[in-house]
Amino acid sequence: MSYKYKNYSKFVATATTATLVASAIVPVASANEATTAFSDVSGKYKEAVDYLVNENLSSGLNETEFGVQATIKRGDAAIILAKALGIVEDEEAAASGFSDVPKRATLAINSLKAAGIIKGKSTTNFGFEDNLTRGEVALLMANVKAYNLSGDVSSLKFTDVIGTRYESAVAGMVEAGITSGKTPTSFGTGDAIKRGDFAIFVYKAEIATATPEVVSVEATTSRVDDNTAGQFLGLTINGGDLVSVQSLVDAGFTVDFQATESVFKDATTGELKETLSADFSYKVVVSKDGIVVESALSEVEVLDFSTFLTGLSEVTVDQGDVSVTSGKVSVQDGVVNVLATKATTLSGATVNNPTTVTYKSSNPAVASVNATTGDVTPIQAGTVTIKATADDASVSVPLTVVSGARQATTATATTTSVKLLATKTQTVDFTVVDQYGDEFEGDLSIVSRDAAIANGSSKVTFTDGEATETVTALTKGNTVIDLKNGTTTIKSVNVSVSDDAVVASRKVETLSASADLALDVVTGSTDQNVELVWNQFNAGGFLIGAETNYTNGTLAGTTYTVSSSDEDVATVAVAADGKITVSGIKEGTANVVIKEGTVTRATAQVTVTDTTPTITSVDFETVEDVITKGALNAQVLKAEGITLSSTDYNAEIDATTGTIFIDVEGTPAGLDAGDIKLGTFDAIYSGDQADLTTLGVSAGSITAADVAAGAEGTIVASVTLDGKSEVFATSTINVNVPK
Secondary structure, X not given: OOOOOOEEEOOEEEOOOOOOEOOOOXXXXXXXOOOOOOOOOOHHHHHHHHHHHHOOOOOOOOOOOOOOOOEOEHHHHHHHHHHHHOOOOOOOOOOOOOOOOOHHHHHHHHHHHHOOOOOOOOOOOOOOOOEOEHHHHHHHHHHOXXXXXXXXXXXXXXXXXXXXXXXXXXHHHHHOOOOOOOXXXXXXXXXXXXXXXXXXXXXXXXXXXXXXXXXXXXXXXOEEEOEOOOOEOOEEEOOOEEOOHHHHHHOOOEEEEEEOOOXXXXXXXXXXXXXXXXXXXXXXXXXXXXXXXXXXXXXXXXXXXXXXXXXEEEEEEEEOOEEOOOOEEEOOOOOEEEEXXXXXXXXXXXXXXXXXXXXXXXXXXXXXXXXXXXXXXXOOOEEEEEEEEEOOEEEEEEEEEEOOOXXXXXXXXXXXXXXXXXXXXXXXXXXXXXXXXXXXXXXXXXXXXXXXXXXXXXXXXXXXXXXXXEXXXXXXXXXXXXXXXXXXXXXXXXXXXXXXXOOOEEEEEEOOOOOOOEEEOOOOOOOOEEEEEEEEEOOOOOEEEEOOOEOOOOOOOOOEEEEEOOOOOEEEEEOOOOOEEEEEOOOEEEEEEEEEOXXXXXXXXXXXXXXXXXXXXXXXXXXXXXXXXXXXXXXXXXXXHEEEOOOOOOXXXXXOOOEEEEOOOOOOOOOOOOOEEEXXXXXXXXXXXXXXXXXXXXXXEEEEEEEOOOOEEEEEEEEEEOOOOOOOEEEEEEEEOOO
C-alpha cells in the first residue's frame, strides 16, 4: 500500500487525524499499486491476498500460487500477524522460551508472547510446525487489543462454539464482520484454516481498525441492467480504495448520489430504480464537518444484461460441406461461411448461435463478407481476416484464399492387406484429406485390378473425410483394390483370397477396424458401445468369418457362451450373425469372456471411462452487504466463474431452478432431459425468515421479494455437486438493514 493504516507503539493503536478521516472504511490496493497474479487467487480471496502481498505481510507458496486452499502453520501465521501489527523487530521483548521456534521467527514470537497475543502448546513448545485451527485464529484475534473485537455471545448460532472457550472470541469476529462461519450453524473451530481464509481474517481485522483519509471520490459504475431490482451505483475513495456507503455513513459522512436522469430509488445509497430506460451520468458527493469532496461526472450505459454480448467463444468456418480447419479457402469452391456459434452475455449466460453478430473483412479485394450472415466470397489469392463483432464481443478469423479447387490428395486406411476366404467380406475404413489438409467431402471411385478375384462398390462417398468400403472375396487369387480420384490412385489395398475353409485359429476383433476397446459413457457420446466378432482364420491367416455357434445366439449351436466379467461396468449381447455388442455402463474395466463349457477360449478387456466434466472450482462474484430494505436481486455467480475439469465444455446456470449444467445439444437452448447436470446453485438465510421473503435463485442471482427493515443475518450462497450431499463451495452476503 502507499501508506500504513495503523501505527503501533507497544501494541496500542494511535489514530492519525486528517481531512475527512473515516473509521471502518475498507481499504484495498489503490489503482497505482500492483495486484497479485497468482493463478489460484480470485473472487473472494483477491482483495485480501492483494493487501497482504502489497503490505509485505505474506508471499505466495511460489511465483504462480498463493496457496489459498493449503493449510497454514502456527508459526507462519504468527509471523504474518506480527508483521500486520508492526512488531516484527521488537528486540526489547523477553525471550519466549519456546525451543521449536527457528531463528527467522524469534523476534516475532517473542514479541507476540510478551504482548499476551500468543501462547505455546507447552512452556517450551510453541507448535511452530503444527497446522493452525480456525478456533486458534479466533483466540489470536481476540488477544490483539488494537482490533478491539467484542460481540454478543447470545446471538451466536454456531453449535460448535457455544459454551466453549472460543465463544467470546468468535462472537467478536462475527460482530466485526470478519467471519460468518463455514455454514450458518458451524464455525469449524477444530478445522485447520486455509491460507486464503487466514488472509481474509487478517485483512478484515486490519481494515476494521483502519483510518484512511478521504481525499478524493470516484464514481465507478459504467453499466447497469435495464430491468433489475437491487442495483447500486459504485464509488471508490483515494484513487481506487473500495468502500461501502454504509461504512461512510457509520463514520459520520453524508453521501449523496446525483444523476442527470431520474434513476434513483434512494439517492443516499445509490440504489437504482428497477426499470431504467436511458443512459445517464452520475457523480458522488461525500461531506463531513463542512468539507465536501465530490467525484467527476461518470457516464453510465443502460443495457439488457441478458442479451448484451461480452464474448464469442466458438466460431466455425465451412466451405460447402467442408469444415475448414486449415484456414485456407478456395476461390473455385465458392462461398465460405464464417459463423459465431457460441457467445456469453453480460449476465454470464451462454447463447448458442447468436443472431446479433456482424462480420467485416479486413481486405475486401481478397474476400468480401456479408455483414449479417458471415458468408465470405473469396475473390483472389491472398490473406484476409474476418472479424465477428457483437456488442463488446469480437473474434478475428484469419483466412488464406487460394486458387486451386479442392481435390482428394492423401488417404489412410485401417489396413493395407486383406486376406479373405472366398465369398467372405471385410470392411476397410478410409480417411481422406484434400491438398490443404482439410477433410475431404464427396465421391471417390473404387477399382479392383481383377474384379473376378475381389471387388467392392464402384464409388464411395466421404463425409467428414471418412468412408467405409466393403471388400468382397470371389475366388482364390490375389488382386489390388485402388481408391481413386479420377485417374489418380491415392490409396491401394492388397487383397488375397483363399479357398481353405478349415478353421485353424480364432481372434476377438472389433467389427470396424477403426474402432477400439475404449468406451466413454459421457452423455452425448457416440463411443458408448463397441461391436466385436470372434473371427475364424485358416492356417494361412485368411479370414473365414465370425463364429456364430453361441448358446445365447439364435442359431442351433450351443457350443460357446459370451459374458462380461463385470456387468456393472459393461454388458454384452450376441446376435445371430456372431456380432457381440458391448455397452459401457460406468467407469472401470471388464473382460468379455468367451467360453466352451467351463473352459475360457478367448477374452478381450474393455476399458470404460466417463469424461463427464465436473466442477473443479467456483469463483463467486463480490457482493456488497444488503443494507437497504426492498426487493433483492444480487448477482452472486456467473457461468464463467465456474471452472470445469474439461475446457471442451461451458457451464450454464438454469434461470429458474439454479441447476448448473452443460447444454449438450444446444437445441432447444436451456436445460432439458439430454443435458449434463453438474450441480445446483442455491441460497439459505440464517436470520428471521419473515424478514426476507421468497428467497430464491434466478440464473446466478439471489433474489428476494422483500428484505424487511431491521433484517439481520447472513445469506449463504452455495454450490452442491450433482449426486453429492455436502456443499462444494459457499459465499456469504451479510444482511444488516437499519430499522
